[in-house]
Amino acid sequence: MSKRLRKLILSCVLLAVAVLPARADINGGFRQWLANDLWPEARSRGVSERTFRSSFEGMRPNLDLPDLVIPGRKQDGPRKQHQAEFRSPAAYFAENTLGGVTAGGRARARNLGATLQRIERQYGVPGHIALAIWGRESAFGTAKIPHDAMQVLATKAFLAARKEMFREEVLAALEMIQKGLATRATMKSSWAGALGQPQFMPTSYLRYAVDGDGDGRADIWNSDADTLASIANYLAQKGWVRGRDWGFEVTVPASVSCALEGPDQGRRISDWAALGIARVGGKAFPPHETNAEAYLLMPAGRYGPAFIVTPNFYVLKAYNESDAYALFVGHAGDRIAYGDSRFAGGWQKTDALYRSEIASVQNALVKLGYDVGGADGLPGFKTRRSIGHWQAKNDLSPTCFPDRSLVSRLK
Structure with a gap:
């Protein structure tokens, strides 16, 4: 055995020795948190001990999920962007993705015509818009949604930066199980805990999921009609204006x-x-x-x-807090209804920045008195227009979008 190989093996052993106690501590803390923190609140909300125990039986936190704050693990270094909606716009609007949603939406528009007409009459939301969301969220129910939702939600409620948000979601998921609306086994989710074909968080399921096929239950896992009706109900309750375009x-x-x-x-x-x-x-x-x-x-x-x-664009954005997402859905919906047509304006290549780099720009602009909407590393409209104002003030041609030169200038 070579000296280099022996060193490599020794380093791996030492790493394992260091990691195992840390993971054991996290697992122990997780069990204590479930018993002493989450359980009392779940009980106060009508969740039985039997439901609670079965929902977390044998569970350990999933430390491989993104966006966790794990004790003992360094959080330094650039924060990557895990959500496609906030990466390069050009990549997000790739024709193969748009084409898949468009073709799939047209096929289902033919097969589900009566259902879509009924839903549009009831909720005022065009069928092609509901189809576009369905296609984007779960590829019309064909996408693999592999995670145990209870494990995802509990892990994030215990370890994520936004603990309080995920705490509400895991409590809502327990309420769903308690009411017989789902089981732990059927509640598969994305890495963020979103459920079923419309990718509702548990709180959204409780508020917006509806029965679209008349069988008395809102099954967003297996029913196309329930999925479409639930999407339309969500948009209607968020303020969709009947008769207006997006x-x-x-x-x-x-x-x-x-x-x-x-x-x-x-x-x-x-x-x-x-x-x-x-x-x-x-x-x-x-x-x-x-x-x-x-x-x-x-x-x-x-x-x-x-x-x-129009205001309907911002209703679409309420479904997923991203301009790119809302634009994708509106554009795909138009293509489903009216035929293929690409944007006349092209997406130019933009610098691939880390969230931490964009956040540094935002923090610099805040210090200069600009409103960026929060230094979250996401270039929303307040950040974009603040960049434009700063560029104009400094005799630069306003682009209203972050790039690497801006990062350097605003250090």
């Missing part, structure tokens, strides 16, 4: 600042048009939209397509 791709002249973006800077569509903003392809805005309020959306700043969006 938005339109536009061209924005250089004379119009990209910093005018945001749902708090609304104008009538006719006022946007008066500034020189025009719908792509020479199309006119629909007459029923002209005098209604709408908002400028530039999700990649000057590096991508621009849009005038």
Whole structure:
């Protein structure tokens, strides 16, 4: 055996010796937390001891989940972005992904026509929008959703940065089991704890899941009709405006600042048009939209397509707090209903930044008095337009999007 190999084996043994007690401590702390912290609150909410014990029997926290704060583990270094919705816009709108949702949505529109019409009459949400969400969330129920939801939710309630949020979710999941709405075995989830074909968190299931096929239960795991009705009910309760579109791709002249973006800077569509903003392809805005309020959306700043969006866009965003997600769903829904058409504006290549790098830009802007909406490492509209204002103030051409040069300038 070589000296190098002996050293490697010794280092692995020492690492194992160091890690095992740490994991044992975490497992012990997890069991204590379940018994002394979570159980009293679950009991106060009507969860029986039998339900509680069976829901966590033999469970250890899953330390391989992302976004955990684990005692003894260094948290330094760049924070990666695990959610596709907040990575490169160009990658998110890849044609193979859009095409899959579009083709799958059209096929199901033909097969589920009567169901979709009934749902649209009841909730006011177009069927093609519900189909697009279904396709994006779970590939129409065909995506593998491998995780034990109770383990995911309990682990995150114990170890995640957002403990309180996941605490509510694991308590809601216990309520679902207590009421016979699901079992631990059937509650498979994503790594974030989202359930079923519409990928509802447990609190959303309790609030928005509905029976769409008339069998008396809301089965978002196995029923297409229940899945679609639940999605539509969610959007309706979040404020979907019946009869309005979600938005339109536009061209924005250089004379119009990209910093005018945001749902708090609304104008009538006719006022946007008066500034020189025009719908792509020479199309006119629909007459029923002209005098209604709408908002400028530039999700990649000057590096991508621009849009005038309605309040319904922000209802879509409530489903997943991401401009890219809402835009994907609206665009895919249009393609399902009206035929394939790509964005007229292209997504230019942008620098791949860590969340920690974007957060450093946000913190620097906050120190200069800008409102970035929170230094979370996600380039939302407040961050984008603050970048645009800072660039203009410093005699730079406003792009309204973070890049590596901006990281360097704002150190």
